[in-house]
Amino acid sequence: MSAFTALLARDMRIAIRVGGGALMGALFFLIVVTMMPFAIGPDLALLARIGPAILWLGALLASLLALDRLFATDHDDGSLDLLMMGRMPLELAIAAKGIAHWLTTGLPLVLITPVLGLMLNVELGAMGWVSLTLLAGTPALTFIGLIGAALSVALRRGGLLLAVLVLPLTIPVLIFGVAAANAAIVGPAPFGPPFTILCALSLASFVLGPIAAAAALRHGLE
Amino acid sequence: MQLTAENLACSRGGREVFAGVNFSMPGGEALVVTGRNGAGKSSLLRMLAGLISISAGRLALTGAENDATLAEQSHYLGHQDAVKPSLSVSENLRFWAEFLGGRDAIGAALEAVDLVPLADLPAAYLSAGQRRRLSIARLVAVQRPVWLLDEPTSALDVPSQKRLAELMRGHLVGGGMIVAAAHGPIGLERARELKLGPA
Numbered sequence: 001m002s003a004f005t006a007l008l009a010r011d012m013r014i015a016i017r018v019g020g021g022a023l024m025g026a027l028f029f030l031i032v033v034t035m036m037p038f039a040i041g042p043d044l045a046l047l048a049r050i051g052p053a054i055l056w057l058g059a060l061l062a063s064l065l066a067l068d069r070l071f072a073t074d075h076d077d078g079s080l081d082l083l084m085m086g087r088m089p090l091e092l093a094i095a096a097k098g099i100a101h102w103l104t105t106g107l108p109l110v111l112i113t114p115v116l117g118l119m120l121n122v123e124l125g126a127m128g129w130v131s132l133t134l135l136a137g138t139p140a141l142t143f144i145g146l147i148g149a150a151l152s153v154a155l156r157r158g159g160l161l162l163a164v165l166v167l168p169l170t171i172p173v174l175i176f177g178v179a180a181a182n183a184a185i186v187g188p189a190p191f192g193p194p195f196t197i198l199c200a201l202s203l204a205s206f207v208l209g210p211i212a213a214a215a216a217l218r219h220g221l222e
Numbered sequence: 223m224q225l226t227a228e229n230l231a232c233s234r235g236g237r238e239v240f241a242g243v244n245f246s247m248p249g250g251e252a253l254v255v256t257g258r259n260g261a262g263k264s265s266l267l268r269m270l271a272g273l274i275s276i277s278a279g280r281l282a283l284t285g286a287e288n289d290a291t292l293a294e295q296s297h298y299l300g301h302q303d304a305v306k307p308s309l310s311v312s313e314n315l316r317f318w319a320e321f322l323g324g325r326d327a328i329g330a331a332l333e334a335v336d337l338v339p340l341a342d343l344p345a346a347y348l349s350a351g352q353r354r355r356l357s358i359a360r361l362v363a364v365q366r367p368v369w370l371l372d373e374p375t376s377a378l379d380v381p382s383q384k385r386l387a388e389l390m391r392g393h394l395v396g397g398g399m400i401v402a403a404a405h406g407p408i409g410l411e412r413a414r415e416l417k418l419g420p421a
Contacts, residue, residue: 006320010309017308078302081273085293087323221273 003088004096011100021066022104029062029109033116044121051120052130052181056174058116059109059134060141060167066105067145068162070097071153071217080153080221090217094210098146106138122185129184129191133198137177140202143209144169150213153220173201223249223367225292225399229279232265239265240418241278249285249367252390252400252413261419263403264301267370270401271298283368296368301376303357307346311337311356314345319363331363334389336382350377358386361393369393371402375409383409 015022036054037047074080083093110131117127148166155161180194224246231241239262247253255263268274270281272293283292305314316328332338335355340348348356354377361369369390375383387409390400394410402408 003321003323006317010306010313010317010321013313014306014308076302077306078300078304079306081268081271081298081300081302082304082318082321084273085271085296085298086321087290087294088321 003086004092007083007093007096008100011097012104015100015104021069023108025062025065025105026108026112028065029058030112030116032058032061034119037119048121048123049186051117051122052126052133052185053178054120055113055116055122055130055134056137056178056181059113059138060170060174062109063106063138063141064145064163064166066101067142067149067166068152070101070146070149071213072149075153075221080217084217084221090214091210094146094150094213094217095206098143098206098210102139102142106142109138110134126185130181133177133180133184133195136180136195136198136202137173140173140198140205141170143202143205144173146209146213147216150216151220153217173198176201223283223285223397223399225368225401226282226284227279228281230266230269230276230281231278232262232269232274233277234265234274238277243279243416243418245414245416247399247401247414249397249399250394252394252402252410253416254408254410254413255401255403255416255418256405257418263418264372266418267298267372267401267403268300270368271296271370273298292368295366296370297361297364297366299357299361299369299371299374301372303353304360305345305348305353305356308344310342310344311348312341314356315359315363318360322360322364322366327363331359334362335359335385351379351382354378355382358389362389367398369398369400369402371400371408373403373405375404375406 033054040047071080074083084090086093113131113134114127117130122130145166148162151165152161176194176198180191180198183189183191183194226246227243230243232239245253255266257263265274269276270292272291281292283295312328312332315331319328332341335358337352337355337359345353345356374386378386390410393400
């Protein structure tokens with residue numbers, strides 16, 4: 001087994017064990033979306049119209065939730081030192097951790113979205129489209145979040161700083177994610193362009209996120 | 223194989239920790255770094271491990287098998303044990319063996335540190351000394367010519383300290399080298415001493 005897959009498998013295994021936090025994001029997502037109809041009221045037409053935006057905001061906040069511990073636990077127990085000394089470039093190690101984090105935190109959000117749509121009066125067919133935009137967009141949230149997680153790793157109470165650093169960077173993802181979802185459900189703008197840009201954002205952050213995060217870790221832990 | 227440091231200096235947070243450190247050691251030798259608290263023992267080891275940058279001077283490992291860097295040829299045993307509490311003892315060791323690209327010697331390594339009966343126990347239930355031994359098992363499972371040990375005997379009971387000394391002797395006989403930071407004896411008779419800080 002290569003170092004890359006070994007790290008990927010380890011992080012996934014830790015995440016799904018007790019206290020690992022894999023399902024915390026999904027539960028948080030569930031509770032945020034559940035609260036929305038109570039705050040907004042029983043206006044079904046309004047709920048259906050803003051449903052995709054609520055789902056996207058919920059997914060954004062939920063994917064931030066477990067991110068602050070991503071490097072902090074490895075830093076606290078000394079694993080990070082060994083990861084940095086390894087023969088595998090640190091960028092690749094970070095990419096492995098990012099993929100493991102998305103598979104255990106981002107993917108569950110995508111999978112439970114169709115169920116949550118019921119609470120927001122979004123039709124089942126339309127929920128498919130929203131899920132598709134989340135599938136394309138949540139990797140961008142994770143890999144942009146890696147940068148903030150790396151920057152805040154050496155700080156105490158880094159979680160708050162993480163949110164402040166990362167949320168502004170995710171604005172483009174949010175804009176094009178909601179635009180694509182709305183285009184698919186109500187139109188009249190075509191679905192293709194915002195969805196393609198969303199995919200591009202995910203791919204770009206998949207490449208740039210680990211590089212920036214590795215630079216931040218090397219600098220921050222000097 | 224030869225590990226050489228010339229005029230090595232280290233500054234942390236704008237303060238000079240040590241300067242003008244020279245040593246040169248061939249394979250099969252051990253160097254024990256001593257000094258008072260804050261003299262820079264851990265900093266020197268982290269510098270050798272490539273974890274902090276060299277402020278001044280030169281550090282070189284020559285005659286190694288391939289062109290890997292010093293950090294890639296080294297095992298670093300720091301103050302923290304790099305053990306994940308939710309994974310079992312053998313899962314922890316297997317991960318590091320795979321990550322560090324080692325041979326498949328998990329069983330023998332657990333045997334060497336006397337943790338075989340606990341192999342399937344979650345590491346959360348280990349004592350500090352047992353965690354330390356699990357961390358030491360990594361050095362046995364994966365072959366690396368340079369061992370960087372930061373107070374390796376801390377938290378270990380006397381039999382475990384003897385086992386560690388045997389492992390270290392075996393490593394030296396095989397041509398490896400050891401740089402260890404310590405306050406007391408670590409069980410190696412023919413180790414050279416490098417004293418940091420004011421005498």
